[in-house]
Amino acid sequence: MGRRTLAVVCPVYNEQQAIPLFFARIKEVFRKLPERYQARLYFIDNGCTDDSLDVIREINKEHPNVFVIVLSRNFGYQAAMETGLRLAEGDFYVMIDVDCEDPPEMIPEFLAYAEQGYDIVYGERLDRPEAVLLKSARRLFYRILKGVADDNSIMNMAEFSLLTAEVRNAILEDSTSYPFLRSSIGRIGFRRKNIPYKRQERIFGKSHYNLVSMTIFAVGGLLSASTLALRLPAYSLPFWVLAMILVTVNAIVSPAAWQIPLLLFLGSMFTGFSVVATGLYVARIYKNGLNRPNAIVRYQLSLLPQSETDELLRSAEASVSKRSLR
Secondary structure, eight states: OOOEEEEEEEEESSOTTHHHHHHHHHHHHHHTSOTTEEEEEEEEEOSOOSSHHHHHHHHHHHOTTEEEEEBSSOOOHHHHHHHHHHHOOOSEEEEOOTTOSSOGGGHHHHHHHHHTTOSEEEEEEEEOSSOHHHHHHHHHHHHHHHHHOSSOOOTTEEEEEEEEHHHHHHHHTOOOSSOOHHHHHHHHOOOEEEEEEEOOOOSSSOOSOOHHHHHHHHHHHHHHHOOHHHHHHHHHHHHHHHHHHHHHHHHHHSOOTTHHHHHHHHHHHHHHHHHHHHHHHHHHHHHHHHTOOSSOBOTTTOBOOHHHHHHHHHHHHHHHHHHHHO
8 A cells, every 4th residue: 555645734814923833843743654644734825914825935945745725815714624625635634723722743643543444533622721701602602503403513523633535525515605614524424533632722822713703603603504593483483473362362351551562572573583594594595506616716826736736727727618618
């Protein structure tokens, strides 16, 4: 059996100081891997406005197994990670953040379990160095997600994981404008192995996530993983109707000034929730129907292995030929 390729996908956004520190650690991990593995590191420049791209290019000069995929703007973490998985080539794929909160030193352990036949090996986040309120909010999110998800949801799992090429291909078959990778991993099944660990402090700087962005991410993730909000009006309709009947009967038997406003409130609440829920999912259906790419790659600025660059050029030429024949 020849050497197997390990593709490590790492999105970055304005992390010029963290990149060298991260690379120093993962370089040691690569150095200690068995010779049967060929390791490649793919940075995803997610619309960086600092010198992150220049830092990565300098690393590439001395380490030709380091590449960069440059996006035309910041398309969000999930879209960047999906793009990395789509363009990288490998037998195994590892998703990791540049801040080292998820330690790259766990990668050999991921590979060890993959060699035992596991298709997905993921880090199970048991604890993290942050405020109690944020920890509680995260735990609540995971429990809500698991409770309402249409398919299987994995507790305390984020994107820090190893995937086989078969799993990666299954994930990329999802056609959605709102990628939510941890939900996709839970949905597709396969043989999984969890490795409990505690998240570490960032190696440099502050997180780009704040409470607002976390809330938006949580809502987007719930909408991607569950249709409960769309089904809830149908489930709750009998209760709303019964409540309105009781108020109406009470108004006939014993009229009072509060009964009409209450009826209007009940009716408007039900209608409003139904319209909002339907609108959110219709908007997602519309975006999916446009069939746009979730991110735009600037290939002229990107650094990719020659084999992948040739394949991309062939795909582009085939697309142009098809359009010219129409």
